[in-house]
Structure formats: structure tokens, C-alpha cells
Amino acid sequence: MKLVLAFSICCFLMSTQQSLLAQQKAKQSNAVYLDEYKKGLWAPAAQDTAYFVVERKQQIEKVLKQSLPVQLLIDSNEQVMLAQQIALRDSNFIRYTVDKRNGRKPLLSQIFGVYPARPGDLRKDMVYLPGSVARVEMYNFAYNLSSVAIVDVFALKVLSVNHYPQSQPDLPAALVKLAVQIAVNAPEVEKALGFKPSADQPVMSSTKTALNRTRCERSQHLCVAPTFVQGKRALWAIVDVTDQRLVGLRWTNVGEDAPSIVVTEKKLQNENIADCYCEQVNKLNRDGWKMDYVLTSSDGLMISGVQFNGRDVMHSAKLVDWHVSYSNTDGFGYSDAVGCPIFSQSAVVATEPPQIFELVEADTTAGFVLEQKYYSELWPGPCNYSYAQRFLFYKDGRFRVTCASIGRGCGNDGTYRPVMRIVMAGEQQRFSEWQQNGWVPWKKERWQLQQPTTNYAPDGSQYKIERKDQTGYLIEPGKGQFGDGGRGDKAFVYVTKNHPEKDEGETDLITIGPCCNTDFRQGPEKFIDKVPENIYDIKLVIWYVPQMKNDDAPGKQYCWAETYLENGVYKVKAYPCFAGPLFKPIQPK
Amino acid sequence: MHCITHHPFFFLSGKRQVPVYFVCSLLIVIHLCPIKGITQRQYSCAKVPLFVKQKGFDTLRSALSTAEKRYMGLVLIELAQKPAAGEQPDLNNERARYYQHPSWKSAGYLASITLDRSGNAYAIPAPHISLLYNQPKQQNKIYRVDSKTGIMMPWMQLPTPKVETLQNPYGLLGLTYDCADGSIFAATVAGSTRTNEQGVLLHISTRDKKILDTLKGIDAMGLAVFQGLKGERRLYFGKIRTGEIYSVGIGANGKFIRGSVQLECSVSGIGPRGDDAPRKIRFDRDLMIVNGIAFNYNLQASSEKPETTYVYLRDPSAKTWQLINIQ
Numbered sequence: 054m055k056l057v058l059a060f061s062i063c064c065f066l067m068s069t070q071q072s073l074l075a076q077q078k079a080k081q082s083n084a085v086y087l088d089e090y091k092k093g094l095w096a097p098a099a100q101d102t103a104y105f106v107v108e109r110k111q112q113i114e115k116v117l118k119q120s121l122p123v124q125l126l127i128d129s130n131e132q133v134m135l136a137q138q139i140a141l142r143d144s145n146f147i148r149y150t151v152d153k154r155n156g157r158k159p160l161l162s163q164i165f166g167v168y169p170a171r172p173g174d175l176r177k178d179m180v181y182l183p184g185s186v187a188r189v190e191m192y193n194f195a196y197n198l199s200s201v202a203i204v205d206v207f208a209l210k211v212l213s214v215n216h217y218p219q220s221q222p223d224l225p226a227a228l229v230k231l232a233v234q235i236a237v238n239a240p241e242v243e244k245a246l247g248f249k250p251s252a253d254q255p256v257m258s259s260t261k262t263a264l265n266r267t268r269c270e271r272s273q274h275l276c277v278a279p280t281f282v283q284g285k286r287a288l289w290a291i292v293d294v295t296d297q298r299l300v301g302l303r304w305t306n307v308g309e310d311a312p313s314i315v316v317t318e319k320k321l322q323n324e325n326i327a328d329c330y331c332e333q334v335n336k337l338n339r340d341g342w343k344m345d346y347v348l349t350s351s352d353g354l355m356i357s358g359v360q361f362n363g364r365d366v367m368h369s370a371k372l373v374d375w376h377v378s379y380s381n382t383d384g385f386g387y388s389d390a391v392g393c394p395i396f397s398q399s400a401v402v403a404t405e406p407p408q409i410f411e412l413v414e415a416d417t418t419a420g421f422v423l424e425q426k427y428y429s430e431l432w433p434g435p436c437n438y439s440y441a442q443r444f445l446f447y448k449d450g451r452f453r454v455t456c457a458s459i460g461r462g463c464g465n466d467g468t469y470r471p472v473m474r475i476v477m478a479g480e481q482q483r484f485s486e487w488q489q490n491g492w493v494p495w496k497k498e499r500w501q502l503q504q505p506t507t508n509y510a511p512d513g514s515q516y517k518i519e520r521k522d523q524t525g526y527l528i529e530p531g532k533g534q535f536g537d538g539g540r541g542d543k544a545f546v547y548v549t550k551n552h553p554e555k556d557e558g559e560t561d562l563i564t565i566g567p568c569c570n571t572d573f574r575q576g577p578e579k580f581i582d583k584v585p586e587n588i589y590d591i592k593l594v595i596w597y598v599p600q601m602k603n604d605d606a607p608g609k610q611y612c613w614a615e616t617y618l619e620n621g622v623y624k625v626k627a628y629p630c631f632a633g634p635l636f637k638p639i640q641p642k
Numbered sequence: 643m644h645c646i647t648h649h650p651f652f653f654l655s656g657k658r659q660v661p662v663y664f665v666c667s668l669l670i671v672i673h674l675c676p677i678k679g680i681t682q683r684q685y686s687c688a689k690v691p692l693f694v695k696q697k698g699f700d701t702l703r704s705a706l707s708t709a710e711k712r713y714m715g716l717v718l719i720e721l722a723q724k725p726a727a728g729e730q731p732d733l734n735n736e737r738a739r740y741y742q743h744p745s746w747k748s749a750g751y752l753a754s755i756t757l758d759r760s761g762n763a764y765a766i767p768a769p770h771i772s773l774l775y776n777q778p779k780q781q782n783k784i785y786r787v788d789s790k791t792g793i794m795m796p797w798m799q800l801p802t803p804k805v806e807t808l809q810n811p812y813g814l815l816g817l818t819y820d821c822a823d824g825s826i827f828a829a830t831v832a833g834s835t836r837t838n839e840q841g842v843l844l845h846i847s848t849r850d851k852k853i854l855d856t857l858k859g860i861d862a863m864g865l866a867v868f869q870g871l872k873g874e875r876r877l878y879f880g881k882i883r884t885g886e887i888y889s890v891g892i893g894a895n896g897k898f899i900r901g902s903v904q905l906e907c908s909v910s911g912i913g914p915r916g917d918d919a920p921r922k923i924r925f926d927r928d929l930m931i932v933n934g935i936a937f938n939y940n941l942q943a944s945s946e947k948p949e950t951t952y953v954y955l956r957d958p959s960a961k962t963w964q965l966i967n968i969q
Contacts, residue, residue: 396809
């Protein structure tokens with residue numbers, strides 16, 4: 054966990070320090086986003102052992118076992134308790150407390166407040182005695198929905214019920230306390246403030262309330278922001294009450310002349326990623342590997358200047374396009390670009406920072422992984438997309454460039470064709486293909502499709518790229534052998550002459566191919582001249598375009614995602630389809 | 643009303659999470675009659691293009707759309723059902739038929755459309771998910787569809803920024819026709835970056851394509867002309883970055899009146915998202931109706947961009963707008 058957090062907050066902490074140092078650098082982020090730590094893609098989140106979180110989880114567990122999964126607001130006022138009981142007898146008021154599509158599984162709801170009815174709550178046709186009408190507010194954590202019942206406690210009946218999607222009532226005191234506890238106990242808050250705050254410190258001097266309103270637009274969770282005022286600045290700590298975790302931090306200016314801004318999950322994520330990963334090249338040095346990485350406008354996460362044990366390995370690698378076509382409908386699909394979340398040419402954007410984690414194989418740490426995920430806002434809803442990029446680096450000098458679709462798309466007949474661009478280090482390069490009798494060099498620009506009849510070298514490689522001094526890499530495509538769920542790449546491989554002067558992808562490429570070509574016309578063929586150029590002993594570009602067909606059949610899901618219920622709220626189960634080649638250093642003879 | 647959209651431009655109502663590609667970006671060209679306002683002389687002079695009838699489409703239930711499923715560019719649609727007498731057609735209804743002139747997809751995906759008093763349509767391009775059919779250099783061009791022939795041609799190339807930016811794939815984002823003098827107002831964000839708001843509001847004569855005036859340093863999307871009882875005109879524009887709606891006076895000579903820019907209202911911090919940009923502004927008697935969407939200068943599919951309608955009521959004595967409804 055330390056690794057990920059250190060990674061995510063580095064930009065922010067630098068900015069805090071910088072402000073103390075008279076802000077010598079102009080471009081620093083005021084925002085930090087804390088990714089929910091998971092050991093790998095879509096693994097369950099780590100369990101929080103803080104007592105207040107454990108208590109809350111136990112409460113939830115208890116509520117979900119009740120016949121009506123609604124947590125009551127406990128109050129000494131009998132009228133408050135009575136109003137809740139009347140409201141909960143109304144079938145319309147409780148209509149969203151179970152998932153009717155899913156075996157009537159319980160969805161977590163909680164009564165947040167019971168108040169005297171407001172004038173606007175009462176219709177002219179309602180008959181009631183003055184002072185006998187209460188407003189009961191209930192929040193549904195699964196649907197992010199508020200239900201409001203107007204109740205006549207004298208007549209013991211419900212006068213009206215309304216449901217408000219994507220809205221949250223004022224929090225009850227118990228949840229305010231929980232949010233504050235999460236914030237004041239977060240080490241990130243302590244680091245940002247320079248001291249550990251007490252539970253009565255997050256109070257806005259202007260409003261006298263402990264919490265600022267905020268939104269978690271992407272997760273659609275209940276979020277609030279305990280805010281700590283320090284002189285002319287305020288630190289917003291966004292807390293996700295649904296998941297009981299700190300989402301992130303953001304400094305704002307306060308005072309009459311300060312612009313009034315609302316800090317939300319999405320703003321915080323966007324600012325943090327733009328500041329720290331789109332406008333800043335980051336360096337990585339681990340297990341003998343050194344490289345730079347940056348999020349591009351439309352070519353995903355790009356790594357460059359890759360070295361292993363001081364030797365140049367790769368000039369750059371990135372993900373240019375995702376082509377998605379649907380076989381049941383001719384010409385229907387999309388060309389998606391992935392990259393920065395704001396001010397970019399991306400259709401599916403990074404909402405979380407890149408992650409670096411251990412690469413574990415057979416219980417040993419074999420190296421590390423650099424991973425970037427991208428999301429549509431409403432994923433995994435139908436016709437929304439998520440993608441991932443993973444660069445795997447082994448301690449023995451091997452590396453793998455991969456990407457995955459994580460569903461869900463517009464149908465179960467989709468084929469994904471990502472376009473990867475890989476440029477190896479070295480000026481005089483030779484590219485060869487394994488045939489039955491050994492390695493056969495490619496002398497001219499061309500492409501080839503990996504097929505069932507493809508020949509592989511005894512070690513499983515299909516291609517080899519080497520420099521004139523005969524150092525280089527064997528290239529092994531995916532055939533379902535990598536243990537990451539991949540079922541084989543069926544990849545088109547193109548090799549073209551590198552033309553930095555023409556800019557054939559050295560900088561950000563706009564979309565290079567349409568959605569729906571099912572053959573080699575995926576875009577890179579544009580860089581093969583009518584009379585193909587010589588590619589022997591010159592600098593090359595390798596374009597790797599795997600093909601992954603999705604599947605939603607139970608037990609066989611692939612390039613797919615679906616929701617399931619956990620603790621009364623919806624979570625995502627994902628079935629990524631990873632593809633991409635493994636590069637193995639050629640052993641010196 | 644939450645709306646499903648592809649482009650951040652003309653939209654219709656719909657339900658959340660319907661398939662992405664069901665888009666409704668329509669400009670109704672029917673029932674365009676002068677409306678007598680109380681506080682403003684508001685009317686629309688737009689005419690139905692002549693080609694609509696020529697193609698045999700029923701003008702009472704036809705519309706021009708830039709966001710039909712599986713159509714790129716402009717499409718003429720006819721709804722299956724006739725609207726009840728005195729009612730506007732429901733643009734979510736089933737389409738009976740489509741017509742697309744070959745020239746209507748020559749500019750790639752399109753966004754806003756506006757009609758003039760002769761039935762000519764003006765349209766602006768905007769990329770849809772990718773830049774494959776909308777090259778960045780072509781996004782600052784206004785197109786015109788001739789009322790008689792139905793042929794779409796480039797009408798005017800607006801100045802493009804000297805330095806291209808990878809940060810912002812958009813050019814023109816707003817367009818509206820001013821019936822008072824037959825001119826067009828356009829808003830472009832070409833060249834704007836995260837740290838540099840480079841957008842321009844332009845006032846263009848349709849007679850000689852002369853740029854009458856510009857207002858620089860403003861990234862705007864929704865545009866509408868408000869005409870007061872005494873004939874005074876103000877251009878309302880929705881600022882993308884702040885969600886604020888400003889207005890600026892328009893002089894008799896077509897110039898923006900310097901020093902007359904004023905804040906009218908803001909959709910920032912309200913609505914289900916809180917960070918909406920005013921995509922579309924229109925006036926209906928004493929009401930100002932603003933359609934807002936989240937807009938982050940990227941190509942995220944607009945199926946992910948539910949739309950919210952903000953309704954403001956004009957207080958004629960205070961000359962202010964009061965928010966009365968969010969749908």
C-alpha cells in the first residue's frame with residue numbers, strides 16, 4: 054500500500070513543500086487523489102482495520118440481514134421513531150431497498166433524517182392536523198438515491214413519497230462523525246497539515262458546520278468533505294462514506310476575495326492526473342530498470358528511454374488506438390483513444406494515477422508492473438468502456454507490453470483491436486521471423502497475421518529484433534500462455550521504417566484507423582509505402598495489433614464487466630482480456 | 643430531464659444509460675412563429691428549408707439532426723407520429739424515414755445548426771469520439787446548406803490559431819442566427835489550452851461574410867440573442883470553464899459594446915453534477931432555458947454526459963434572472 058500511496062501523492066506533497074519554499078516551481082498540483090489500493094487489477098480492496106470502519110461494516114452487515122435492510126435513525130423522540138415506522142410500511146417508500154432483478158437481494162438504505170414537514174412538502178389537497186406532519190429522508194447507498202416520505206404521525210399514514218436519483222440528504226450525526234474520524238486519522242491529512250488534527254478541528258469557520266458538501270461523480274458514492282482551515286487556506290479531505298475511505302485532498306484559498314469552488318472527486322482526480330502525469334514526465338528506477346513515463350493526450354501511457362542495467366532497451370512504447378467493431382452490425386463500432394482526462398483527444402480517460410506494483414510469479418517477486426487504467430464515466434453500464442495498459446518488467450531483463458479491454462461495450466459480439474507502437478533502442482536494427490528452417494529477416498516494410506498455422510521457434514518466439522552487434526530481443530506473442538487470462542493475440546504485426554522527420558507517431562497520433570475493418574487495415578499500413586521501404590539495418594517501428602473477441606457467457610466472460618452486490622452496494626466484477634508480446638533478451642553466443 | 647447525448651450540442655431528452663449511439667441532436671424547423679414576449683421582443687424568423695418539402699417530408703414532423711444513430715453529419719428526419727394539434731413533436735419518437743444528401747457528411751460529424759430567414763441552414767463541425775472524420779484544422783469552419791438545393795458547402799473558414807495544440811480537439815462550439823439583422827454569432831475555442839483561455843466570440847454578417855466584431859479570451863458554447871422591448875440587443879453566452887452565463891450589448895453597428903459585459907447567472911455548483919457548462923441557451927417569453935452538460939475538452943462519448951435543464955425567470959424590474967426549476 055505504501056508504494057501506491059507514495060506514488061499517488063508525490064505531486065501533492067511536493068506542492069506543499071513548494072509552497073513553503075516560496076513556490077519556486079510554477080507547475081505543482083494542489084490536488085491529490087488516493088486510489089483505492091488493490092493488489093492487482095480488480096482484486097478486492099485492502100481491509101481497513103480502523104475501529105470506526107470495522108464498527109460501520111458490522112452495522113451494515115447487521116442491517117443487511119434484516120427483513121427490511123434499512124438502518125433506522127435512533128432518536129429519543131418517540132414521534133421521530135413513529136414517523137420512520139409509518140414511512141417504512143409504505144411499499145412505495147421502500148421500493149428500492151431490494152434488487153428486484155437479482156433475487157431480491159438487499160440494498161443498503163439508511164434513514165438520514167426526520168424533520169417537521171416544510172411548507173413546500175405539503176400539497177393543497179393534503180388533509181392533516183397542524184404540527185402532525187413529518188418529513189422522513191432515506192438514502193439508498195446502492196442507487197445513490199434519496200427517498201422522501203411525508204408522513205402524518207397523527208393519522209398514521211403516508212401522505213406522499215418521492216424518489217430523487219443522484220441526490221443525498223443531509224447526513225445524520227453518526228455518519229458525520231464517521232467521516233471526520235476517517236479524515237483526521239488519515240496519514241495523508243496529517244502530512245498535508247503538518248500535524249495530526251483532532252476530531253473537532255474540521256470546522257468551517259464561516260458555516261459552523263464540520264462538513265463541506267461535495268460529490269463523488271464517478272463512483273456515485275456518498276461523499277462529504279471535512280475541511281480544515283489554516284490561515285487563508287483550507288484543506289478539503291474528501292471522504293467516501295459508502296466505502297469508508299479517504300478519496301483525496303485539495304487545498305483551496307478562503308476569504309472574501311477567494312473564488313468559491315466546490316472540490317469534488319472528479320475535479321480532484323482530473324487536476325491531480327493532469328498536473329502530475331500529463332504535464333510532467335515521471336521517472337521510474339527499479340529492479341535494474343530505468344525509464345520515463347507520461348500520460349499522453351491520445352496515445353495512452355507512454356514509456357520512453359527504457360534502460361536495463363545501464364543498457365538502452367527501448368526508445369518508446371505506447372497505445373495509439375482502440376478499434377472496436379461489432380460483428381452483428383456491419384460498420385458499427387468505435388475508434389477510441391485513451392489518455393489524459395481533460396484537455397485531451399481521448400474518448401476513454403485516465404481517472405486514476407498510474408500504479409506500480411510487484412510482479413509476482415510462483416510466489417516470488419519476478420519484477421514489477423506499471424499499470425494505467427482508463428474509464429468511461431458510466432462504466433460498466435452498456436456501451437461504456439474501460440481499458441488498461443500494463444508494462445511488465447522482469448528482473449532478468451525480459452519485459453512485456455500489454456493492454457486489455459475491461460468491457461463492457463455495446464454488445465457481446467465485439468472484437469477489440471488495440472494498436473500498440475513500439476520502438477526499440479538502437480539505430481541499425483534487423484527484424485526476423487521464425488520459419489521452419491530458422492530465422493528469416495524481413496528486408497522490406499510489411500505486415501503479417503499470427504494464425505493457427507504460424508510457426509514458432511522452440512522457445513515460443515515468432516519474431517526477433519536485433520541490432521547489428523547481434524544483441525536484441527526475441528518476441529513471443531500471446532498464445533494463452535502468460536497466465537493472465539489472455540486467450541491468444543491473433544496479432545497483426547507491422548514493421549515500418551522509423552521516419553522521425555515525417556512524424557509517423559513519434560508525437561501524439563490522432564486516430565489512425567476506423568472502428569470496423571476486420572483485416573490488416575488497422576492504420577499502421579498507412580506507413581508502409583506503395584513501394585515498401587528497406588528495413589534492414591535501419592531504425593524500425595513495430596506496430597502490434599492483437600485481436601480480442603469479447604464473451605459474456607457465464608464462466609467464459611472475456612473483455613467484459615458486470616456488477617454484483619456486496620454489502621448492499623453495487624461493485625464491479627471485471628474480466629479483462631490482456632494481450633501483448635513478451636520481449637526476451639537474446640543470450641550472447 | 644436527463645438527456646443522452648453524443649455531442650455536447652443539440653440534444654433531446656432520454657433515459658440514462660441507453661446505448662451510447664442513440665443520439666438526438668435535432669433542430670426543429672417547424673412551428674417557428676413569432677412569439678410576443680412580455681419583457682422582450684422575441685421571435686424566430688427561421689424558415690423551413692425549401693428542400694424539406696421538395697423531398698416530400700412532412701414539415702410538421704420533420705427536423706434536421708446532427709446526431710442520428712449511424713449517420714455522420716446532417717440528416718433530415720421525419721417522425722412516425724404527427725404531433726397533436728398545438729403541440730411540439732416529441733423528438734424521441736420513432737423515425738419514419740431519413741434523408742441525407744451526399745454533401746451532408748463531407749464535414750465529418752457536425753454539432754450546432756441554425757436557420758436563417760430564407761431557410762438556409764448553417765452548421766458547425768465537432769469531433770465525435772475520435773478525430774478520424776474531424777481533422778483538427780477543419781473544426782473552425784462554418785458550413786451552409788442551401789435552402790433550395792440542399793447542398794452543403796463550406797461557407798466560411800474562421801481564423802485558426804497559429805499554434806496547434808494537442809490539448810483541445812475542438813474549434814467552433816456555438817452558433818446562433820440573429821433575426822434582427824440577419825447576422826450570425828459564433829463561438830470558437832480553437833487553440834485554448836488548460837492554462838490559456840483563447841476562445842473568441844464572433845459576430846459575422848451573412849451578406850458579405852464580414853467579421854463585424856470579435857470578443858477574445860472567452861471559451862463559450864451556448865449562444866442566444868436577447869432583444870429588449872426597445873430593440874436593444876444583448877448576446878448571451880455560456881462560459882465553459884465556469885458555468886456562468888454572461889451577456890454583452892450589441893451596438894447598432896454590429897460591434898460588441900465595450901464595457902457592457904455583465905454576469906447574468908450561473909449554473910456552477912447547482913444541478914446533479916455541479917460543474918455543468920451551459921451548452922445551449924434559449925429564451926421563451928420571460929424564461930431563459932439553459933441546457934447544461936459536463937465538458938472537459940476531451941472526446942468522451944456524450945452518452946456519458948447526462949444533460950440538465952435549468953430554467954430561469956426574468957425579473958423585469960430588477961433585470962435579473964431567478965432560477966425556478968432544474969429538470
